[in-house]
Amino acid sequence: MPKKIIKPVLSAQEAVKCVKRGDSVMVGGFNYGGIPYTLTDALYDQGTDQLTLISNDTIYEFCGQGKLVAGGRCKKVIASHVGLNKTTGRLFHEGKMELELFPQGTYVEKIRAGGAGLGGFLTPTGVGTVVEDGKKVLEVGGKKYILELPLTADVALIRAFRADRMGNLTYTGTNKNFNPTMATAAKIVIAEVDEVVNVGELDPNNIATQGILVDMLVLKGDSVYASRT
Amino acid sequence: MLPELDEKLVRERIAKRIAMEFEEGEVVNLGIGIPTLVADYIPEGKHIIFQAENGAIGIGPPPAVPNYKCIGAGGRFISLLPGGSFFSSDISFGLIRGGHVDATVLGTLEVDQRGDLANWWIPGKSVPGMGGAMDLVVGARRVYVAMTHVTKKGAPKILKKCTLPLTAVGVVDMIVTEFAVFTIKDGKVTLIEIAPEVTPEQIRENTEADYEVAEELGVYRGLEVV
Numbered sequence: 001m002p003k004k005i006i007k008p009v010l011s012a013q014e015a016v017k018c019v020k021r022g023d024s025v026m027v028g029g030f031n032y033g034g035i036p037y038t039l040t041d042a043l044y045d046q047g048t049d050q051l052t053l054i055s056n057d058t059i060y061e062f063c064g065q066g067k068l069v070a071g072g073r074c075k076k077v078i079a080s081h082v083g084l085n086k087t088t089g090r091l092f093h094e095g096k097m098e099l100e101l102f103p104q105g106t107y108v109e110k111i112r113a114g115g116a117g118l119g120g121f122l123t124p125t126g127v128g129t130v131v132e133d134g135k136k137v138l139e140v141g142g143k144k145y146i147l148e149l150p151l152t153a154d155v156a157l158i159r160a161f162r163a164d165r166m167g168n169l170t171y172t173g174t175n176k177n178f179n180p181t182m183a184t185a186a187k188i189v190i191a192e193v194d195e196v197v198n199v200g201e202l203d204p205n206n207i208a209t210q211g212i213l214v215d216m217l218v219l220k221g222d223s224v225y226a227s228r229t
Numbered sequence: 230m231l232p233e234l235d236e237k238l239v240r241e242r243i244a245k246r247i248a249m250e251f252e253e254g255e256v257v258n259l260g261i262g263i264p265t266l267v268a269d270y271i272p273e274g275k276h277i278i279f280q281a282e283n284g285a286i287g288i289g290p291p292p293a294v295p296n297y298k299c300i301g302a303g304g305r306f307i308s309l310l311p312g313g314s315f316f317s318s319d320i321s322f323g324l325i326r327g328g329h330v331d332a333t334v335l336g337t338l339e340v341d342q343r344g345d346l347a348n349w350w351i352p353g354k355s356v357p358g359m360g361g362a363m364d365l366v367v368g369a370r371r372v373y374v375a376m377t378h379v380t381k382k383g384a385p386k387i388l389k390k391c392t393l394p395l396t397a398v399g400v401v402d403m404i405v406t407e408f409a410v411f412t413i414k415d416g417k418v419t420l421i422e423i424a425p426e427v428t429p430e431q432i433r434e435n436t437e438a439d440y441e442v443a444e445e446l447g448v449y450r451g452l453e454v455v
Binding site: 101111208 | 283302356
């Protein structure tokens with residue numbers, strides 16, 4: 001089914017209703033920057049569990065997607081760094097949650113490959129380390145590469161700056177991070193934004209995510225984290 | 230035993246020494262901790278382009294007013310100099326793996342004579358994840374290790390072979406500690422400079438790796454104007 005041309009602007013509570021038990025959910029953000037805090041709060045409040053969380057890091061227990069981990073909502077986390085949120089490591093070591101870690105560049109490229117229709121890619125990162133365990137290592141031009149596979153999700157929660165009603169998005173500063181890439185790699189994409197404007201009001205040269213990728217728009221909330229990001 | 234130096238002095242000394250390594254116009258990525266300080270010691274008049282793996286290039290001094298939309302890889306607020314820009318993580322790691330970053334500076338737990346380093350996980354402790362370190366050391370054209378010469382317990386960190394899970398194999402070009410500077414080239418480690426507080430014998434006693442001493446062993450550069 002094609003996506004709607006004009007995207008609904010919903011409350012975060014309405015928007016996250018599409019996330020079901022057991023879904024894989026990508027969440028944008030690097031450290032505390034560019035996280036869709038209003039959406040992660042709404043998903044936390046909704047109580048949906050058995051999620052596979054795909055986020056670069058799991059930030060802190062008390063905010064963003066870190067709450068989903070600390071609240072026991074995730075059966076699995078796929079990330080590159082989870083050191084700030086000690087609960088992530090604890091749940092993993094207690095056998096209560098799966099944890100899959102990738103080098104950050106590999107992690108984002110897996111998502112890019114997922115969104116770009118690639119069957120995988122070859123990277124030199126991790127050769128000779130535990131990262132290559134269980135993976136194919138191929139030699140190209142005398143150099144070793146690890147075959148890494150694509151990553152997609154049921155839903156992506158992303159943070160952009162401005163949206164038009166067609167779902168075209170612009171980003172600002174280092175909030176960009178994983179957000180535009182994740183927008184390409186999930187069946188349903190929900191964007192949290194500072195502002196929604198009329199179609200034609202965004203400079204086409206500045207649109208970094210095409211509206212055809214986006215399903216729903218949510219205005220950022222007024223929590224401390226959401227409002228300042 | 231190595232002499233005990235003030236912690237602040239140690240950090241500044243290492244950062245300042247590494248800051249001498251870059252050429253005009255080079256693109257450099259700095260890790261967290263001591264490496265972050267390197268930016269403060271770039272010689273006057275030299276222009277280095279700093280990159281952060283979360284998606285920024287042309288990073289300048291920290292801003293006067295916090296801006297949560299503008300952070301560096303260590304989570305500190307950053308500013309951009311004129312000509313700088315922001316980009317997504319896939320572009321950022323394309324720059325890194327693609328060989329467009331000249332140098333990276335990072336701390337480590339262990340480094341060995343093959344140029345392997347281990348800086349992301351101590352088995353038995355909770356696994357924090359490798360973040361961007363593995364891509365940076367594989368992708369950057371030169372890798373600088375900035376670290377104290379020995380552990381807090383006095384054990385060598387420059388080893389014959391790393392014991393911890395590796396970050397990468399054979400990638401380190403230079404090791405800078407508070408007491409010594411080593412280069413690693415073609416699988417050969419060379420001690421090129423030592424600090425005035427120590428003797429070559431003390432360095433030998435506190436370094437497990439096999440290394441040669443440069444024919445003209447230099448005094449640790451950058452100390453004269455501290």
